[in-house]
Amino acid sequence: MSFTNLGLSEPLLKAIKEQGYTTPTPIQKQAIPVIIQNKDILAAAQTGTGKTAGFTLPLLERLAQNKPNMNKYQIRALVLTPTRELAAQVAESIKVYGKYTPFTSTVIFGGVGIHPQLAAIRKGVDIVIATPGRLLDIASQKGIDFSKLECLILDEADRMLDMGFIHDIKKLMKLMPQKRQTLLFSATFSPEIKVLAAGLLKDPALVEVARENTTADQISQVVHFVDKTRKKELLSQLIKTKKWQQVLVFTRTKHGANRLTTQLEESGILAAAIHGNKSQGARTKALADFKEKKIRVLVATDIAARGIDIDQLPHVVNYELPNVPEDYVHRIGRTGRAGKEGEAVSLVCVDEHKLLADIEKFIKAPIKKVEIPAFAPDPSIKAEPIQNGRGKNNQRSTSRQGSNRGGIASQHSKSTRSGSAKKSNYRENKR
Ligand code: AMP
Numbered sequence: 001m002s003f004t005n006l007g008l009s010e011p012l013l014k015a016i017k018e019q020g021y022t023t024p025t026p027i028q029k030q031a032i033p034v035i036i037q038n039k040d041i042l043a044a045a046q047t048g049t050g051k052t053a054g055f056t057l058p059l060l061e062r063l064a065q066n067k068p069n070m071n072k073y074q075i076r077a078l079v080l081t082p083t084r085e086l087a088a089q090v091a092e093s094i095k096v097y098g099k100y101t102p103f104t105s106t107v108i109f110g111g112v113g114i115h116p117q118l119a120a121i122r123k124g125v126d127i128v129i130a131t132p133g134r135l136l137d138i139a140s141q142k143g144i145d146f147s148k149l150e151c152l153i154l155d156e157a158d159r160m161l162d163m164g165f166i167h168d169i170k171k172l173m174k175l176m177p178q179k180r181q182t183l184l185f186s187a188t189f190s191p192e193i194k195v196l197a198a199g200l201l202k203d204p205a206l207v208e209v210a211r212e213n214t215t216a217d218q219i220s221q222v223v224h225f226v227d228k229t230r231k232k233e234l235l236s237q238l239i240k241t242k243k244w245q246q247v248l249v250f251t252r253t254k255h256g257a258n259r260l261t262t263q264l265e266e267s268g269i270l271a272a273a274i275h276g277n278k279s280q281g282a283r284t285k286a287l288a289d290f291k292e293k294k295i296r297v298l299v300a301t302d303i304a305a306r307g308i309d310i311d312q313l314p315h316v317v318n319y320e321l322p323n324v325p326e327d328y329v330h331r332i333g334r335t336g337r338a339g340k341e342g343e344a345v346s347l348v349c350v351d352e353h354k355l356l357a358d359i360e361k362f363i364k365a366p367i368k369k370v371e372i373p374a375f376a377p378d379p380s381i382k383a384e385p386i387q388n389g390r391g392k393n394n395q396r397s398t399s400r401q402g403s404n405r406g407g408i409a410s411q412h413s414k415s416t417r418s419g420s421a422k423k424s425n426y427r428e429n430k431r
Pocket of ligand 1: 020021022023024025028046047048049050051052053
């Protein structure tokens, strides 16, 4: 099947061709015709499946079907995303795929000045791509008018819930017309997502391309057991001996990300950290340097890494395992994209055996263990509670709470923070 059979018109087909895409991905095959028919959809699709084009292309096609009279402040389509990085990436996709269409778009997120964003909407735009907190700020100042909204898209809805955005989303929803198309994309169909979907979608078509809670087949996963104090040495050795050129490394805390970045640089490996305490400028620069291969290693916390789109990222390293098994799936989803093979390596110390067991249970498969003799763990070292960067005796706190503090979520609203904590408690109770 080619893109021409999906109901897309010439300006879009031309842009697709320029991108070098010849065949639609499974999510695109399923979602594009349904969205063009103005139906709601509930789509379970992870990053890397081509989902962004899966909703952007038919959205642009739909907008081209009529030409309503619009006042300034009024917008026709809204994409909500959990993070600034994802908002920027979706905006970029809309620019790329909409290159030969007349539609204008702008991106709205916190952590940068609000006035240029207000000015952009005042000038008149068709499509807004936004994180919920800042958009709600703007809406409460009457800086945007949703009365003519035709299409609402929630991208990575599961992560928006995890980050406590549900209250902001509900407030925004009250400002939108009942008669509209709504598309909900989520990596997983958790019970919470099903509840959200039931409240938002009308008779949605279900689109599912990856089985629930399983990891993509093309990602090879391996665990190396190693003592905590020797992880940095093992990581440097793996990068050097295996000649990895572009590695995304996950740590549990912002402090840990900074420390590891310094240690890697000391061992002669160019690295940068990306997390919620970094300014937007620093994050954008780190990502750009990484994409251009000016730096070899990007060290990230879970929230900061969410939505990072880097073509053909070959290696992901879990320097520390995530506290929440879903995050493992999200993390390794950064590799093995769009059919390319990827490798996910986890460095696991004795403190993390329980986390590893939880992850294997969640993905319903054991992960291959490979011993590196020079780094065999010292059997006399006993497991200790995991520190999440907020003092001792806090192993009950999750990585999300740790990395949210002062980070992305807390820059949005109070409800964001309380929402996040509530969610974490829910997770704790579940375990
Ligand atoms: P996404 O899941 O939207 O983050 O997309 C993952 C990557 O796949 C992006 O880098 C896209 O440029 C790429 N991509 C999207 N659709 C196609 C396609 N039909 N053929 C090849 N690559 C694609």
